[in-house]
Amino acid sequence: MATAPLSLKELSKKEILFAPGHRMCAGCGAPVIVKMVLLATDYQIVAGNATGCLEVSSCISDFTSWKIPWIHNAFENAAATVSGVEAMYRSLKKQGKIDKEIKFIAFGGDGGTYDIGFQSLSGAMERGHDMLYVCYDNGAYMNTGIQRSSATPVGADTTTCPAGDVVQGKPQQRKDVTKIMAAHGIPYVAQASPSHWQDLVKKVRKALDIKGPKFMNIIAGCNRGWRSQTNDAITLSRLAVETCYWPLFEIENGITRITVKPKEKRPLTDFLKPQGRFKHLFAPQNEQLLKSAQEQVDRYWERLLKEEACFAPASESEDTKE
Amino acid sequence: MGKVVAVTGNEAVAEALRQVNPDVCAAYPITPQTDMMQRFASFASNGKVKTEVILVESEHSSMSACVGASAAGGRVITATSSQGLLLMLEIVFIASGLRLPIVMPVVNRAVSAPINIHGDHSDAMAARDAGWIQLWSENAQEAYDNAIQAFRIAEHMDIRLPAMVCLDGFIISHSIERLEYLDDKTVSDFVGEFKAVNPLLDVEHPVSYGPLILTDYYMEYRKAHDDVMSRVSKVVLDVAADFKKISGREYGLFETYRLDDAEIGIVVLNSAAGTSKDVIDDFRNKGIKAGLLKPRLMRPFPYNEVGEALKHLKALCVLDRADAFGASLGPLCSDIMSALYQYKDKPIIVNKIYGLGGRDFMPSQAEYALNDLVSILNTGKIKTLKEYIGVRE
Numbered sequence: 001m002a003t004a005p006l007s008l009k010e011l012s013k014k015e016i017l018f019a020p021g022h023r024m025c026a027g028c029g030a031p032v033i034v035k036m037v038l039l040a041t042d043y044q045i046v047a048g049n050a051t052g053c054l055e056v057s058s059c060i061s062d063f064t065s066w067k068i069p070w071i072h073n074a075f076e077n078a079a080a081t082v083s084g085v086e087a088m089y090r091s092l093k094k095q096g097k098i099d100k101e102i103k104f105i106a107f108g109g110d111g112g113t114y115d116i117g118f119q120s121l122s123g124a125m126e127r128g129h130d131m132l133y134v135c136y137d138n139g140a141y142m143n144t145g146i147q148r149s150s151a152t153p154v155g156a157d158t159t160t161c162p163a164g165d166v167v168q169g170k171p172q173q174r175k176d177v178t179k180i181m182a183a184h185g186i187p188y189v190a191q192a193s194p195s196h197w198q199d200l201v202k203k204v205r206k207a208l209d210i211k212g213p214k215f216m217n218i219i220a221g222c223n224r225g226w227r228s229q230t231n232d233a234i235t236l237s238r239l240a241v242e243t244c245y246w247p248l249f250e251i252e253n254g255i256t257r258i259t260v261k262p263k264e265k266r267p268l269t270d271f272l273k274p275q276g277r278f279k280h281l282f283a284p285q286n287e288q289l290l291k292s293a294q295e296q297v298d299r300y301w302e303r304l305l306k307e308e309a310c311f312a313p314a315s316e317s318e319d320t321k322e
Numbered sequence: 323m324g325k326v327v328a329v330t331g332n333e334a335v336a337e338a339l340r341q342v343n344p345d346v347c348a349a350y351p352i353t354p355q356t357d358m359m360q361r362f363a364s365f366a367s368n369g370k371v372k373t374e375v376i377l378v379e380s381e382h383s384s385m386s387a388c389v390g391a392s393a394a395g396g397r398v399i400t401a402t403s404s405q406g407l408l409l410m411l412e413i414v415f416i417a418s419g420l421r422l423p424i425v426m427p428v429v430n431r432a433v434s435a436p437i438n439i440h441g442d443h444s445d446a447m448a449a450r451d452a453g454w455i456q457l458w459s460e461n462a463q464e465a466y467d468n469a470i471q472a473f474r475i476a477e478h479m480d481i482r483l484p485a486m487v488c489l490d491g492f493i494i495s496h497s498i499e500r501l502e503y504l505d506d507k508t509v510s511d512f513v514g515e516f517k518a519v520n521p522l523l524d525v526e527h528p529v530s531y532g533p534l535i536l537t538d539y540y541m542e543y544r545k546a547h548d549d550v551m552s553r554v555s556k557v558v559l560d561v562a563a564d565f566k567k568i569s570g571r572e573y574g575l576f577e578t579y580r581l582d583d584a585e586i587g588i589v590v591l592n593s594a595a596g597t598s599k600d601v602i603d604d605f606r607n608k609g610i611k612a613g614l615l616k617p618r619l620m621r622p623f624p625y626n627e628v629g630e631a632l633k634h635l636k637a638l639c640v641l642d643r644a645d646a647f648g649a650s651l652g653p654l655c656s657d658i659m660s661a662l663y664q665y666k667d668k669p670i671i672v673n674k675i676y677g678l679g680g681r682d683f684m685p686s687q688a689e690y691a692l693n694d695l696v697s698i699l700n701t702g703k704i705k706t707l708k709e710y711i712g713v714r715e
Binding site: 074 | 346373392
């Protein structure tokens with residue numbers, strides 16, 4: 001579909017389809033992501049939303065921030081719900097009762113995606129619905145008060161894996177849901193960050209032009225849960241990318257491509273240090289935990305580079321260099 | 323008169339669903355419903371329906387997809403049993419709260435533990451207060467007829483609520499009976515075109531479904547739901563009157579059998595009513611004035627009408643094919659007692675739990691129940707308010 005050139009000037013002319021006045025916390029990354037996703041496209045969108053921060057804050061009767069058709073069903077079923085909407089669209093289109101071109105997006109947080117909504121998501125992706133699932137990943141159940149999820153990074157202090165005398169935050173690694181979605185063999189999977197808006201917008205555009213199930217995982221800063229400042233959601237997202245904690249890549253028809261390669265890979269501590277949830281890791285006795293976290297990031301990044309190299313075309317395309 | 327066939331209950335309901343030809347069906351297999359949805363999927367595979375069939379990965383997702391599809395703006399079905407109904411129960415409440423007229427046959431089956439695949443009413447009774455309409459069916463003909471009428475009731479502009487059509491697992495779902503099918507055009511004209519209300523797919527008029535409503539207005543929404551429930555009985559009767567015109571078959575809020583001049587009576591749901599009616603005939607032949615009431619509209623329960631129909635009895639036995647553990651009485655008995663509480667002169671009521679996990683309901687059990695009522699009339703004494711019958715001691 002013809003879309004406006006990718007410039008802030010052009011995007012700023014578009015109507016914001018996620019209206020202000022919602023009750024997300026000051027400095028939350030999620031509404032920024034929703035705005036970017038909806039600005040990215042000229043398609044008419046119907047959206048679904050899992051229960052969570054975004055949902056409870058964006059549609060409180062009789063007000064809604066959604067200027068597009070929107071449905072919230074429950075916590076664990078945004079993917080199944082949107083798969084139903086999409087199936088009805090196909091049915092009515094086949095019967096000639098609707099002729100518009102409409103695209104479908106489901107939004108869920110990491111709890112609603114990695115954990116309780118995982119089966120629903122897996123089922124919808126496997127069935128091949130023409131829909132994009134967008135996970136805004138802030139790394140914990142922030143809506144209920146910062147409880148650990150399977151997206152919570154190792155070592156993070158949450159209210160259910162608090163850093164204490166014997167436990168140093170979350171003992172387990174994050175679940176790699178992006179790769180798990182790729183393992184479904186769906187046509188498009190990507191990771192994005194609102195700090196790299198061009199990359200994010202390009203990925204949304206590409207995803208919506210591909211027929212079939214698509215998944216995007218987008219890092220979303222949460223100053224309440226990350227114990228950081230209200231003005232640093234974008235800065236921290238950028239640090240997540242520059243430390244390779246949150247690599248920006250896409251897997252299109254099984255082919256991995258890293259879309260943004262940091263000029264210089266920064267140490268993981270640059271991302272961890274400004275966040276209160278990792279404060280305890282900087283105590284002298286936890287040096288080993290920090291080292292191990294860095295090693296995990298390194299291993300993941302090296303593996304990603306190798307995956308990309310497996311499929312690399314003869315010459316590397318220009319846009320992979322930041 | 324329609325075509326006379328010999329088919330199972332599942333086959334009959336699948337045929338009704340084919341004739342209604344919904345826009346979307348989301349289905350997940352569970353015994354004893356499986357065979358109904360297999361048949362429907364085969365209609366879709368062979369181009370006999372226009373339906374998009376979504377073969378989901380769980381019942382939770384089948385009801386979730388139904389909610390999405392119905393809100394999108396079309397006619398939607400699913401079907402389930404037992405654990406499937408329990409798994410989707412969270413979303414069953416949401417479907418009615420969002421006022422989405424989904425139609426769902428429930429092939430009644432026992433619930434775990436212990437796991438048991440056979441027929442009883444524990445599943446639908448667990449969902450009875452979820453804000454859905456429930457129509458119960460004695461046999462395959464009633465299941466077929468109820469399935470067709472359910473669409474008209476659920477989609478009525480005064481109602482817009484989801485509806486379950488209950489039929490007994492295996493006893494009805496898998497037994498072959500004689501019944502009459504209506505022809506396709508008659509069914510299709512009867513249910514009519516689906517009228518969408520605030521569809522998501524109307525992108526020119528965006529709506530938000532599923533808002534957060536806290537202490538300020540939640541209660542008003544729930545009251546509105548209750549108000550809608552109070553309008554269902556009338557619509558059920560209006561639709562039944564129209565259905566009689568095309569089928570010759572008569573339906574009400576409940577069925578009565580030899581009840582008008584009866585002194586003692588049985589109240590029972592679904593297939594056991596057939597056996598009970600035979601036994602009532604035997605008692606009548608012996609000069610004992612026995613009768614029966616079989617609820618059809620279980621939710622919303624027509625308390626006033628049921629009360630009026632039963633108040634003249636001297637004693638009655640409510641047969642429950644489910645228990646409500648810890649509530650002292652079975653779920654149907656609680657409703658019948660509530661219906662009769664308003665009358666100064668009312669029958670003595672006893673409750674018997676029968677047929678759990680598919681245990682056969684034998685004529686001897688109906689005889690036992692009626693003999694108990696005769697003894698109550700003779701002695702004026704109740705031996706046991708509630709007891710399990712047909713059970714090893």
